[in-house]
Amino acid sequence: KNQVEQSPQSLIILEGKNCTLQCNYTVSPFSNLRWYKQDTGRGPVSLTIMTFSENTKSNGRYTATLDADTKQSSLHITASQLSDSASYICVVSDRGSTLGRLYFGRGTQLTVWP
């Protein structure tokens, strides 16, 4: 069964600290993996998209890694800010079509305290 599992379910850190969110998947075949940020009451916003051949991709203070062999991805947030408080969703696409079918994780709820 194709699945996307995220950990931890929730995380609280102090402003300025770093953190790493995990995503493990069993989706096969694999096309790409995306990380989205979703503020409370808003729609998800894309942070990164990684294909099979990419190991690392950065977007400002966000750095995503992908190990396609172990089917694991991580999202590292550096020097956290209060505005980083949000749900971070991992989404994996298979190669069924141009877009591929999307498999969503349940998200990690990050809270940054001052």
Next chain:
Amino acid sequence: EADIYQTPRYLVIGTGKKITLECSQTMGHDKMYWYQQDPGMELHLIHYSYGVNSTEKGDLSSESTVSRIRTEHFPLTLESARPSHTSQYLCAAVGAANTGELFFGEGSRLTVL
């Protein structure tokens, strides 16, 4: 980018009412989607469209219906709302074809009393 506009953002209605959630996009993209999201749960695909007059049901069974008469609009309708329909509804569209990136609207939070 594909700017996605959803209205209303919030809606509280009584059981049995008919409601339509509007979704529009400004970039003329063919592929559009409706997702349902409950707190702490993953997004579930309920409807999608690959172009005008093309609509399909998604993975999650839903009593809602959709239409795609124009490329820009992809409204979702509930003929008779029930408390079990209370949820967040997210509309999305695919951006540039070569990336397949999915852009979401801000969502419509529906509460049925």
